[in-house]
Amino acid sequence: MSTRPVIAPLALAACLAAFAAAPALAAGEDAAAEDSTAAEQPAPPPAPPAAPPFAFAKPVFDETWATLGLGAGLVPSYAGSNDYIAFPLPLIAGRVGGVGISPNGPGFSLDLFSPRPTLAPRTKPRLAAGPVLRFRNDRANRITDTVVARAGKLDAALELGGNVAVIFPGVFRKFDQLTLGAQARRDVLGAHGGWVVEPQVGYRALLGKAFTLQAQVSAEFVDESFADYYFTVTPAQATATGLPQFRADGGLNRIGTTATLAYDLDRNPLNGGWSLTGVAGAGRMIGDSARTPYTRLRGDPNQFILGAGVAFTF
Helix, strand or coil: CCCCCCCCCCCCCCCCCCCCCCCCCCCCCCCCCCCCCCCCCCCCCCCCCCCCCCCCCCCCCCCEEEEEEEEEEEEEEECCCEEEEEEEEEEEEEECEEEEECCCCHHHHCCCCCCCCCCCCCCCEEEEEEEEEEEEECCCCCCCCCHHHCCCCCEEEEEEEEEEEEEEEECCCCEEEEEEEEEEEEEEECCCCCEEEEEEEEEEEEECCEEEEEEEEEEEEEEEEHHHHCEEECCHHHHHHCCEECCCCCEEEEEEEEEEEEEEEECCHHEEEEEEEEEEEEEECCCHHHHHHHCCEEEECCCEEEEEEEEEEC
């Protein structure tokens, strides 16, 4: 299952400044005045208004900004495994020269139509599109199942392609957004050498002044080259592992959902700085990815991830 920690809280919140001053004026008189012609003392001048407790500052989210983070998570040893290992979860997100950058599992996606940040809530849908990169290392290392390990290690894949999406702002809340999109990627390192198509539905919302919630539901369709590389059990692999032979075909490979919750440590997302992030996800292997002996006999089609990290926005 892929991990997609989306951990860049673009919170757009306004600070309310309020002040009040109430000068107290007192005048005293002697009960037994010795001089009835004593001059009246003038009242003290009013005190200046108190300084506002919060001051408006220039937001960190301008033409160029970035969020860099690092965390760790528990992920399946390979797609379809029921053994879990600790895995680093790097993060890069931001906007450089008008191009948006978003995390994409172990990789990233670019938005060539990223709009300039604004404090005002957006009201119109917009198009997002650009290149995507995804690194895949299923059964390339750290195979904890000794039977599956005897089938041999696979090569790491680097999938390049494109992403297109329509983003709808203000669906349920003022600063939320709903994203409907899809990616198409192809391995360029000659590992599985196939195509992956991934439709996605995403939602992002601000929760109070410090929390940002992002959730995504996705599916993964693969071609025969991909399925054969990861899920087929060849005669040689069957002899080495004792598993039955199996020939995998392409089709729907996986469905899953991931949720990410980010907390801004100083409760002011406008100024950047440090934030904490938690991510949780669940998925289900479908079709031949669930029927392969690597999953059916040695693993589990139900897949989970759990992780936490820290990020800095500047």
